Amino acid sequence: MKKIFVPFLLLFFCSSAFSQNDSLSIKIKQHPQQDTIRVELLVDACVNGTFTSDSVLLQYATEAYNIAEKINYRVGKIRATNCIGNYYYSKAFNDKAINYYIKALKLAESSNDIENIIIGKSNLANIYGKHNNLAKAINLLQECNNLLLQKGD
Numbered sequence: 001m002k003k004i005f006v007p008f009l010l011l012f013f014c015s016s017a018f019s020q021n022d023s024l025s026i027k028i029k030q031h032p033q034q035d036t037i038r039v040e041l042l043v044d045a046c047v048n049g050t051f052t053s054d055s056v057l058l059q060y061a062t063e064a065y066n067i068a069e070k071i072n073y074r075v076g077k078i079r080a081t082n083c084i085g086n087y088y089y090s091k092a093f094n095d096k097a098i099n100y101y102i103k104a105l106k107l108a109e110s111s112n113d114i115e116n117i118i119i120g121k122s123n124l125a126n127i128y129g130k131h132n133n134l135a136k137a138i139n140l141l142q143e144c145n146n147l148l149l150q151k152g153d
Contacts, residue, residue: 046083
């Protein structure tokens, strides 16, 4: 059931991303304060537009990271770093994507942030699987599965 559900969920998020990004762009313009709210708005816009490879997403992710760094917002740094990786992944700059995914994963692991550890490992598994490094991909996905089971998900 979960194997079937994930692609449908992904399709839903991709199709709704375009309309959500318009409203997020408006909210971003209306919220110039450099705080956690702006970081989350920027990251949400990046996540919603992951598969569009629009260069504005890299700008949003970079701004989100810089603000998160400035205000010491750890989760924002992790999420923004993953978004930068997603941008490079969408552009097929896989070495850069891997570097950002590993950076985000290390940040998540340093604070035992299970949700973001799972995201980081899943992101890396996607790249490794795409490039026929199936052993690494399967290992990372098994680690994700174990973490999900530990959480009861």
